[in-house]
Amino acid sequence: TSLLPDGEPNCLVLKLRQMLILLDCGLGQEQLYAMPVREGAMAEELKEGLLSAHSPSATADTGHKRKHAHTETTDIRQDWAMFLKASTSQFPQKKKARGLDTNKEFPTAVAISDTASSQSTRASATREYMFKLPDFSGVDLKSIDVALVSNYNHILALPYLTEFTEFQGRIFATEPTIEFGRQLMTEFATFFGTSVSSAPHEVIDRKKLIAQSGSGLYPAYTHADIKACIDKIQPVRFREHIALYGSLKLTAHSAGYCLGGSNWLIQIGTESIAYISSSSTQINLHPDLFDGTLLEHASTVIAADLRPKTSLTYDTGVNEVCATIARTVARKGHVLIPCAISGFLFDLLEDVHLHLSRMGLEQQVQYSFVSPVADTALQYSNILAEWMAPRKQEMVYLPEAPLLHGILLEKGTAKNYKSVHGAFSSDLKFPCIAFGGHPSLRSGPMVNLLHMWGKKDINSIIFIEPRIDVQASLEPFEGLEISRSICPLDIRLSVDQLVEVMKKHRHPKHVLVPVHVTASTSSDGAAELADSKGTTSTSSIRWSAYKAGVPIQLGIGSLYETVLLSEELAKGIFPQSFGSKSFAPVAGSLSIYNNQMQLEPASVAGRQILALHSQRQLRGVMNLQTLLAGLAMIGVVDPVVTKPGIDGDDDDDNNDDNDNDEEGSSLEIPEIRVEFKLDGLPACIIVHEGETVVKCDDSIRQLLRESVLKCLQSL
Secondary structure, three states, X not given: OEOOOOOOOOOEEEEEOOEEEEEOOOOOOHHHHHOOXXXXXXXXXXXXXXXXXXXXOOOOOHHHHHHHHOOOOOXXXXXXXXXXXXXXXXXXXXXXXXXXXXXXOOOOOOOOOOOOHHHHHHHHHHOOOEEOOOOHHHOOHHHOOEEEOOOHHHOOOHHHHHXXXXXXXXXXXXXXXXXXXXXXXHHHHHHHOOOOOOHHHHOOOHHHHHHHOOOOOEEOOOHHHHHHHHHOEEEEOOOOEEEEOOOEEEEEEEOOOOOOXXXXXXXXXXXXXXXXOOOOOOOOOOEOOOOHHHHHHOOEEEEOOOOOOOOOOHHHHHHHHHHHHHHHHHOOOOEEEEOOOOOOHHHHHHHHHHHHHHOOOHHHOEEEEEOOOHXXXXXXXXXXXXXXXXXXXXXXXXXXXOOHHHHHXXXXXXXXXXXXXXXHHHHOOOOEEEEEOOOOOOOXXXXXXXXXXXXXXXOEEEEOOOOOOHHHHHHHHOOOOOEEEEOOOOOOOOHHHHHHHHHHOOOOOEEEEEHHHEEEEOOOOEEEEOOOOOOOOOOOOEEEEEOEOOOOOOOOOOOOOOEEEOHHHHHOOOXXXXXXXXXXXXXXXXXXXXXXXXXXOOOHHHHHHHHHHOOOOEEOOOEHHHHHHHHHHOOOOOOEEEOOOOOOOOOOOOOHHHHHHHHOOEOOXXXXXXXXXXXXXXXXXXXXXXXEEEEOOHHHHHHHHHHHHOOOEEO
């Protein structure tokens, strides 16, 4: 079951036998567009000073700037205010807290009114944004056994789960995912939360907030919540086998999407499920290559976070980004690129720098990474060589950083800043390419930079994040003259690439995909994909679509279970050889503990019960000559033997010599019939490859039984 709408980050729940597994824990981003813009505590005078000092063609009309800064509340802010007002009945107005006046009310939402925008700005800078979480209302959070995180894009809601609820399960992620996830959480709390020590965070009864998250709104978590959450995550390596609860096995495989980005193979008993999250088969990128071997062991595949069919290819998008940057730098303009300081940004920087070098512009530009976690992200990414592609791993032995930004930082061509205040303005000497901020443009340094550089059309803003609604992001910034370019760089698998990956590796029996990559769905749940070939379900592989809140039956089940033998019972087993194989009878008491089955020696009462139900187990291959000799000993005369090719078969290829050879050999042909009379009663023995059938009167069955048993071995 998916807990977030289609197109949002992943958050799915998988129920596999007695296990409940959470696949990723993303936070919906669509709600950000309904929020007001938080401009921070940047003074109007400082904004005007920066505009006049560093805008390539600044004007002197400060009165006009001040008038632009003090605009009336936009429609989107009014809509958000109405949304919050409708939700306040579900949010506690008063909560008891240690050391605080319980009779004092605290704000629970961003207060937006028709007052001057300066008051609105100050309110939005000090009060809290509210967020709608994945719909956990139908999930017993205490019953979740394991949470698996694939990459940093699908982790933002995890602190709500670990710190606000009674969730007690294990959490697994790769080391880079944990660190980049921590950085993204820190950036989120900085941009959309209040200060760490602010009172509103202290007075909220958080343990009860998530119980009805399907209809509630919740504040951003704090830095203390982030630390506590990260401490609960257990790091894993690619292809490291994790055994839990006796029967559950987990293995992370490289997804090729980002450093540490992983897909998961989930095995329980003889059932295997592959969870394909954000993945990429794009070559020449810095992450480790996509590892499709997990598909060779999976009967069911859950494919999530696929690229929309209408999106540009990555190479086409990179070319457009490079061309736009080159044109802007050539006319002495600045470039804004709102994005996270991670992922494909490291590859884009190499492409942009190479393009500017070919254009002769590399000495006329400076790169700025503006984020509260920029320094940590840039330094950490360059020490993860073991998680990179082979060509990047080889650079570890060279006296330079594997990723280009490390070299640019050493040369001073690139610099990182926590914000646009202070050193950023004094270091600004050339046309600047600024990376960072939140792509929604609702908070962070890009909001300030957009005010600084948005007045001039020689500057550019380039949207490269594929999940961002550009029109909604820019809605609060109407009237700006800055050049806008939309070049979503999406390296995720498309539905066509997914089909090719499935063909390359062993076909699974069932593949689930998001509903947005399907063309239609039949009444039985089978889906037609929106790929170039219109792939549909076949007898060997079934395609199904999933959507938020609708459970999907995987249709998996096994006839067999893995059972361990206790040491004491194993000592009493003595196999008997039957040709190339050995067999031994095993009987005991089956115990089940923590999802693990074990066969142990039976008690006295148990042995008595087993003795009542025991049957003789026969093994071996029926030999015709031995059978006929046994029948002769009990008085059978002239039995009629019918074999394929004899008695009615016109095929003369089987001569008498061959018949004699076959009669003396073990029977490996489909069927032989031996018909005869014993004590005047008719009887027939039919020998198949895997069984022997005796048809006779009950009065002579005991005589025939011994003749047949002489041909076989008993366990």
